[in-house]
Amino acid sequence: MKDRIKLGISACLLGEKVRYDGGHKLDRYLKDTLGQFIEWVPVCPEVESGLPVPREAMRLVGSLEVPRLLKSRSGEDYTDHMLRWAEKRLSEFEREDLCGFIFKSKSPSSGLRGVKVYGSSDIPRHTGTGIFAKAFMEKFPYTPVEDDGRLSDPDLRENFIERVFIFKRWKEFRGKGSARDLIEFHTGHKLLSSRTVPGITAPWGTLSRTPKNTSPIFFMQNT
Numbered sequence: 001m002k003d004r005i006k007l008g009i010s011a012c013l014l015g016e017k018v019r020y021d022g023g024h025k026l027d028r029y030l031k032d033t034l035g036q037f038i039e040w041v042p043v044c045p046e047v048e049s050g051l052p053v054p055r056e057a058m059r060l061v062g063s064l065e066v067p068r069l070l071k072s073r074s075g076e077d078y079t080d081h082m083l084r085w086a087e088k089r090l091s092e093f094e095r096e097d098l099c100g101f102i103f104k105s106k107s108p109s110s111g112l113r114g115v116k117v118y119g120s121s122d123i124p125r126h127t128g129t130g131i132f133a134k135a136f137m138e139k140f141p142y143t144p145v146e147d148d149g150r151l152s153d154p155d156l157r158e159n160f161i162e163r164v165f166i167f168k169r170w171k172e173f174r175g176k177g178s179a180r181d182l183i184e185f186h187t188g189h190k191l192l193s194s195r196t197v198p199g200i201t202a203p204w205g206t207l208s209r210t211p212k213n214t215s216p217i218f219f220m221q222n223t
Contacts, residue, residue, distance in 0.1 A: 004039040010104035011042035018044040022054040045109040045132040049085035064126040100164040105149035
């Protein structure tokens with residue numbers, strides 16, 4: 001199939017044995033069904049940043065705003081190493097033309113939400129976002145993202161796929177750049193976008209009357 005949409009994905013979700021225990025988290029829907037239409041770009045932050053398989057498990061420790069990524073038994077702080085790798089990998093993504101990313105849920109590196117953040121004891125104090133996932137969203141704030149856990153919900157799955165297609169069309173549109181093209185793009189995607197991101201209908205009129213504002217912020221919010 002030509003012109004497949006390119007999405008990043010946590011490598012373990014495609015069945016790659018890259019997890020700390022040497023296993024995987026193969027998601028058949030993502031690999032076998034959605035994979036018919038998608039060109040996957042698999043990523044495992046731990047392995048790509050130099051850790052072996054199997055390896056010591058890791059967890060987030062400290063404040064919710066700026067947690068540290070520590071190895072669970074030894075307590076070795078891997079945060080700075082991970083962030084240096086992430087900065088380089090995210091720069092490479094700028095050339096990959098990604099239209100979205102699916103992260104492994106609750107992973108200390110890749111979880112979007114609900115990742116346990118521990119205090120000084122073995123009891124979680126907060127839930128937050130994985131180190132790599134947070135860096136990705138800061139680098140690409142309009143790129144649609146989701147995790148495998150939420151994609152098991154049909155409505156959330158449809159929402160994500162629609163956002164991916166809108167974002168792909170937006171990227172294709174940007175090469176045109178005229179005010180008329182901008183208005184046509186907004187008009188053509190108004191109903192789809194208002195269904196995908198509830199409550200955004202109002203800004204469309206204003207945005208269409210100010211064509212210099214070509215940011216996709218109104219319809220590419222990650223929910």
